[in-house]
Amino acid sequence: MHSPGYQQLSCPPYPPILGGKKLLQKMPLCHPSGATATSLSTDVPDTECTGRNHTEPPQIPGTPSDHHTHPPGNSTTALRYGHKKLPQAIIVGVKKGGTRAVLEFIRVHPEVRAMGTEPHFFDRNYERGLDWYRNLMPRSLDRQITVEKTPSYFVTREAPRRISHMSPRVKLIVVVRNPVTRAISDYTQTLSKKPDIPSFSELAFHNRTTGEVDTSWNAIRIGLYALHLQPWLNHFPISQMHFVSGERLITDPAGEMARVQDFLGLKRLVTDKHFYFNKTKGFPCLKKPGGGGAPRCLGKSKGRTHVQINTEDIEQLREFYRPHNIKFYETVGQDFHWE
Numbered sequence: 311m312h313s314p315g316y317q318q319l320s321c322p323p324y325p326p327i328l329g330g331k332k333l334l335q336k337m338p339l340c341h342p343s344g345a346t347a348t349s350l351s352t353d354v355p356d357t358e359c360t361g362r363n364h365t366e367p368p369q370i371p372g373t374p375s376d377h378h379t380h381p382p383g384n385s386t387t388a389l390r391y392g393h394k395k396l397p398q399a400i401i402v403g404v405k406k407g408g409t410r411a412v413l414e415f416i417r418v419h420p421e422v423r424a425m426g427t428e429p430h431f432f433d434r435n436y437e438r439g440l441d442w443y444r445n446l447m448p449r450s451l452d453r454q455i456t457v458e459k460t461p462s463y464f465v466t467r468e469a470p471r472r473i474s475h476m477s478p479r480v481k482l483i484v485v486v487r488n489p490v491t492r493a494i495s496d497y498t499q500t501l502s503k504k505p506d507i508p509s510f511s512e513l514a515f516h517n518r519t520t521g522e523v524d525t526s527w528n529a530i531r532i533g534l535y536a537l538h539l540q541p542w543l544n545h546f547p548i549s550q551m552h553f554v555s556g557e558r559l560i561t562d563p564a565g566e567m568a569r570v571q572d573f574l575g576l577k578r579l580v581t582d583k584h585f586y587f588n589k590t591k592g593f594p595c596l597k598k599p600g601g602g603g604a605p606r607c608l609g610k611s612k613g614r615t616h617v618q619i620n621t622e623d624i625e626q627l628r629e630f631y632r633p634h635n636i637k638f639y640e641t642v643g644q645d646f647h648w649e
């Protein structure tokens with residue numbers, strides 16, 4: 311996890327919120343003390359190392375530090391001679407899909423510069439303007455592309471219009487995962503912060519006996535991918551969107567990242583040589599390039615043990631999502647095999 315300094319928050323505690331479901335909706339995020347932004351996400355590049363502690367320093371927008379990036383060979387050059395650009399590619403979703411893994415893996419590429427934290431510009435900070443947004447980005451050389459990730463964009467109604475207004479040619483990456491597993495992952499995360507919330511089943515179903523699913527609960531609603539995709543298609547051709555399988559990202563990270571690099575028009579430099587399977591974590595992790603130093607796994611909040619949910623509930627949710635999944639597969643022309 312992050313260092314204590316990273317976790318220190320400068321805003322007051324939230325007022326008590328009544329009702330379990332509200333507790334599970336996204337609340338405005340506090341920011342690390344000293345940050346000038348009010349709503350940068352706490353989903354930071356919380357990579358952990360095998361062998362030594364490798365916590366990254368806090369990101370303070372607008373300061374000329376290089377912690378936005380991992381150090382590929384030419385990052386120093388980019389820092390000295392580069393300039394801040396609006397992103398040419400954005401990982402727009404989905405929450406708990408595997409977005410941090412894609413960002414950390416793609417930023418290994420020497421032609422990629424990435425912002426480490428989530429700026430939440432197109433949902434929470436839009437009124438701050440494009441100059442504010444650009445200033446958050448790391449410096450990059452002309453040939454390098456700038457990438458950011460904010461998974462809540464995918465379910466933000468205004469985001470497609472706002473993003474296309476910024477740049478109609480921006481490339482969009484969506485990391486999708488079985489919506490049932492995604493919902494359980496989302497709930498597990500909330501439960502870890504608020505242990506007193508109602509059970510998953512109480513929140514997921516209006517009526518447990520009839521199996522009527524409560525689509526107003528965010529953890530369920532986010533998984534209606536076909537629904538959320540429609541507004542994007544009013545602003546972007548589907549060819550400008552790339553869908554990463556959150557499942558394959560775990561079983562074959564190099565394969566998924568090859569497709570991401572192709573989509574971004576990058577040479578396939580992030581390959582199977584960069585990954586190893588960490589048995590303790592149960593996930594692929596990054597090898598340290600050149601063999602020196604420690605390898606890097608994502609942090610403890612990535613790859614949590616999920617809350618146990620009874621099989622009938624899971625089966626009912628699978629049934630519920632099936633037609634939505636099929637519509638999604640048809641729209642994107644790809645079968646993710648979530649049945």
Ligand SMILES: Nc1ncnc2c1ncn2[C@@H]1O[C@H](COP(=O)(O)OS(=O)(=O)O)[C@@H](OP(=O)(O)O)[C@H]1O
Pocket residue numbers: 353404405406407408409410411461495496556559560593594595607608611612613614
């Ligand atoms: N290599 C690797 N290491 C660790 N975790 C990995 C990896 N690849 C994918 N994942 C999956 O990423 C899930 C978290 O998704 P996100 O990063 O999108 O979460 S967040 O929305 O930013 O909070 C996280 O979900 P949980 O397993 O539920 O914790 C992981 O399953």
